[in-house]
Amino acid sequence: MGFLIQDTLTEVVLIITTVILLITNYFHQSYKYWAKKGVPTIRPHFPLGNTNILLPKGLSVGTLSQKFYTEFKKRGEKFGGVYLVTEPNLVVVDPEYVKDILCKDFQYFVDRGFYYNEKDDPISAHLFALDGVQWRNLRVKLTPTFTSGKMKMMFQTVVDCCNFMKEAIEQNLAQDIEIKEILGRFTTDVIGSCAFGIECNSFKHPDAEFRKMGKEIFQYSIWGSLKAFVSMNLPKLSLQLGITSVTKEVQNFFTGIVTDTVNMRQDNNIRRNDFLQILMDLKDSSGLTLDEIAAQVFLFFAAGFETSSTTMTFALYEIAKNPEIQKKLREEICQVLENHDGKITYDSLTEMKYLGQVMDETLRKYPPLTTLNRRCTKDYTLRDTDVIIEEGTPVLISTLGLHTDPDFYPEPEKFDPERFSEENKKDRHQFVHLPFGDGPRNCIGLRFGLMQSKIGVITTIKNFKVLDSSWTKPVEFDPYTFMLNTSDKIYLRFEKV
Numbered sequence: 001m002g003f004l005i006q007d008t009l010t011e012v013v014l015i016i017t018t019v020i021l022l023i024t025n026y027f028h029q030s031y032k033y034w035a036k037k038g039v040p041t042i043r044p045h046f047p048l049g050n051t052n053i054l055l056p057k058g059l060s061v062g063t064l065s066q067k068f069y070t071e072f073k074k075r076g077e078k079f080g081g082v083y084l085v086t087e088p089n090l091v092v093v094d095p096e097y098v099k100d101i102l103c104k105d106f107q108y109f110v111d112r113g114f115y116y117n118e119k120d121d122p123i124s125a126h127l128f129a130l131d132g133v134q135w136r137n138l139r140v141k142l143t144p145t146f147t148s149g150k151m152k153m154m155f156q157t158v159v160d161c162c163n164f165m166k167e168a169i170e171q172n173l174a175q176d177i178e179i180k181e182i183l184g185r186f187t188t189d190v191i192g193s194c195a196f197g198i199e200c201n202s203f204k205h206p207d208a209e210f211r212k213m214g215k216e217i218f219q220y221s222i223w224g225s226l227k228a229f230v231s232m233n234l235p236k237l238s239l240q241l242g243i244t245s246v247t248k249e250v251q252n253f254f255t256g257i258v259t260d261t262v263n264m265r266q267d268n269n270i271r272r273n274d275f276l277q278i279l280m281d282l283k284d285s286s287g288l289t290l291d292e293i294a295a296q297v298f299l300f301f302a303a304g305f306e307t308s309s310t311t312m313t314f315a316l317y318e319i320a321k322n323p324e325i326q327k328k329l330r331e332e333i334c335q336v337l338e339n340h341d342g343k344i345t346y347d348s349l350t351e352m353k354y355l356g357q358v359m360d361e362t363l364r365k366y367p368p369l370t371t372l373n374r375r376c377t378k379d380y381t382l383r384d385t386d387v388i389i390e391e392g393t394p395v396l397i398s399t400l401g402l403h404t405d406p407d408f409y410p411e412p413e414k415f416d417p418e419r420f421s422e423e424n425k426k427d428r429h430q431f432v433h434l435p436f437g438d439g440p441r442n443c444i445g446l447r448f449g450l451m452q453s454k455i456g457v458i459t460t461i462k463n464f465k466v467l468d469s470s471w472t473k474p475v476e477f478d479p480y481t482f483m484l485n486t487s488d489k490i491y492l493r494f495e496k497v
């Protein structure tokens with residue numbers, strides 16, 4: 001009996017030891033990948049490689065990729081290799097290589113390589129996530145949605161949404177206002193009107209369904225973070241497990257509202273100037289399904305409201321901190337509007353050159369998407385080297401790294417819109433300012449995002465003096481969020497001009 005127990009115990013110990021040895025050997029071998037290719041790397045650590053995303057006070061992919069960028073740049077490297085857990089990722093540093101990957105050799109880097117699950121979570125199959133031919137076909141269909149003609153059509157709707165925001169600020173003069181909440185309500189109203197033709201009025205009804213959904217999509221949770229981590233690293237298993245990227249509540253809300261609105265418009269022969277109408281027309285002309293429409297509307301909502309409210313928040317924060325810039329901007333806004341009968345018009349936006357510079361500088365210092373992702377779709381040789389990037393390799397381009405590199409932007413912490421004057425722009429590499437990405441897979445909503453952000457800033461600066469608040473702590477980026485966000489809230493004060 002004693003012998004039997006001892007034998008079983010020995011077997012268990014042997015099995016456990018073998019499994020541990022096999023696992024450590026697997027990690028050890030995986031971590032040799034870049035060295036074998038002669039690509040410089042940062043020493044990985046078992047078991048998370050070069051990431052510590054899941055650990056308390058870990059880093060988001062955005063801040064992590066900036067760290068990689070800075071490290072390779074410091075060593076004088078043009079690119080380098082890192083390991084997210086065991087998966088080798090290429091980090092691109094040199095802007096000429098960035099240009100190759102995003103534009104010149106785009107056919108090798110069509111995919112973003114994000115997880116989506118068409119079966120269990122149809123709204124995750126949107127333009128941002130789709131790969132290959134599916135992405136290309138949809139991009140071609142959706143491109144006409146964002147022409148300048150379509151923007152002009154929606155322009156007045158966006159301007160009208162500003163009235164509620166203006167009233168809300170007027171009611172809180174000389175108080176410390178949490179500005180992102182105000183701007184988040186404004187962009188929710190805009191996207192509600194422009195995507196669905198629905199007046200949300202989130203200022204009157206802060207708990208309106210749209211606002212709740214907006215908050216839910218971007219809310220950090222350990223469970224959400226864990227799901228993102230597993231689906232990013234084990235996509236096949238995640239598909240089998242039916243892992244979804246949004247909650248059932250968000251899924252049901254968007255599919256429900258799209259189905260109801262489409263049916264209501266069809267039954268009553270109603271047409272509107274909004275994204276949903278454009279997508280409904282595509283349903284008839286290009287065979288877009290209802291699920292595909294719901295996925296795109298969900299993406300426009302998610303991509304449209306958070307990116308723009310973040311941009312305006314940081315623009316107003318810097319404007320409050322820099323009274324000289326504020327004065328110059330207000331002078332330009334008032335002068336241009338005078339030539340347009342005091343009204344904000346589509347053409348007046350292009351005439352405001354300094355406003356354009358302020359937005360460019362805001363998006364440099366605070367790019368809402370801090371990293372651009374691509375996945376290599378066929379073996380590719382990096383220019384002037386014999387390094388072959390294999391099919392399937394993820395590529396990280398750190399927008400935040402490029403935007404804060406003192407070689408391109410001396411004193412990167414300084415907010416200086418003069419960096420974007422025509423003269424100063426001329427001497428800089430084109431691929432070191434990438435707030436909207438670049439190439440065939442750049443941001444499709446660029447025009448709309450800039451349009452609503454500019455309209456929001458113009459309305460505020462035209463009507464109010466923006467002041468710093470002692471409640472605002474120095475800006476620190478939140479390590480937990482996918483999009484750029486601050487760890488603490490930003491407060492501002494307003495006075496009537």
Ligand code: HEM
Pocket residue numbers: 127128129139299300301303304305307308311367368369372373434435436437438439440441442443444445446448449450453
């Ligand atoms: C200030 C506002 C915005 C910023 C900074 C921004 C930024 C970005 C960036 C960096 C990308 C990735 C580009 C790349 O990988 O090269 C992207 C993609 C995308 N954005 Fe935006 N965005 C903004 C507003 C919007 C708006 C308003 C919409 C829609 C209403 C939108 C829809 C999209 C879509 C659909 C994609 C995926 C494009 C594709 O994969 O083909 N964005 N955005």
